Amino acid sequence: MASSTTLSSPNSASYCVITAPFGCLGILTELVEGSLMVSRIDYLSAHTALITPQNQLAKEVARQCKAYFKDPHWQFDLPTKPAGTEHQRKVWASIQEIPAGKTKTYGEVAQKIKSGARAVGTACGANPYPLIAPCHRVISAQGIGGFMKENSPGLYRQIKLWLLKHEGAVK
Numbered sequence: 001m002a003s004s005t006t007l008s009s010p011n012s013a014s015y016c017v018i019t020a021p022f023g024c025l026g027i028l029t030e031l032v033e034g035s036l037m038v039s040r041i042d043y044l045s046a047h048t049a050l051i052t053p054q055n056q057l058a059k060e061v062a063r064q065c066k067a068y069f070k071d072p073h074w075q076f077d078l079p080t081k082p083a084g085t086e087h088q089r090k091v092w093a094s095i096q097e098i099p100a101g102k103t104k105t106y107g108e109v110a111q112k113i114k115s116g117a118r119a120v121g122t123a124c125g126a127n128p129y130p131l132i133a134p135c136h137r138v139i140s141a142q143g144i145g146g147f148m149k150e151n152s153p154g155l156y157r158q159i160k161l162w163l164l165k166h167e168g169a170v171k
Helices: 056-070 086-096 106-113 117-125 155-166
Strands: 013-020 022-032 035-044
Touching: 013 056, 022 056, 035 155, 086 106, 086 117, 106 117, 117 155
Parallel strands: none
Antiparallel strands: 013 022, 022 035
């Protein structure tokens, strides 16, 4: 019986970890219907072991992330694996229209796409592509809030604050 190449072949998915000013980024690339795509970006602590990008797309993601860390107005141009529900994709597309240095509240995003603020927050929390779909630019009407969980003084809140300061949205 001849074996065929499947999506589970050794080169179909690759995970790397690169440094970021606020810690590390994990980048998962995956072969989807014959095309290499970004399937996830993770915010990780600075103590995470680094893993060198193994394919051209992972190297390009790393290059574009570094460009963003130098210039907050950098525009990402990366193929992303289709993900999420129709509502989530609508939220993520709306968020991508918020320019660097600006923020919108969950309610403002919800009003634009005819949804509810909590549903927008839930979609932000499910976002597999932070930085590319910059959920950090969506804030609570009462403060930073967000998928970074304002009441949690941990890593994600620190990352959200760093990103907003980097873009000039908060002092």
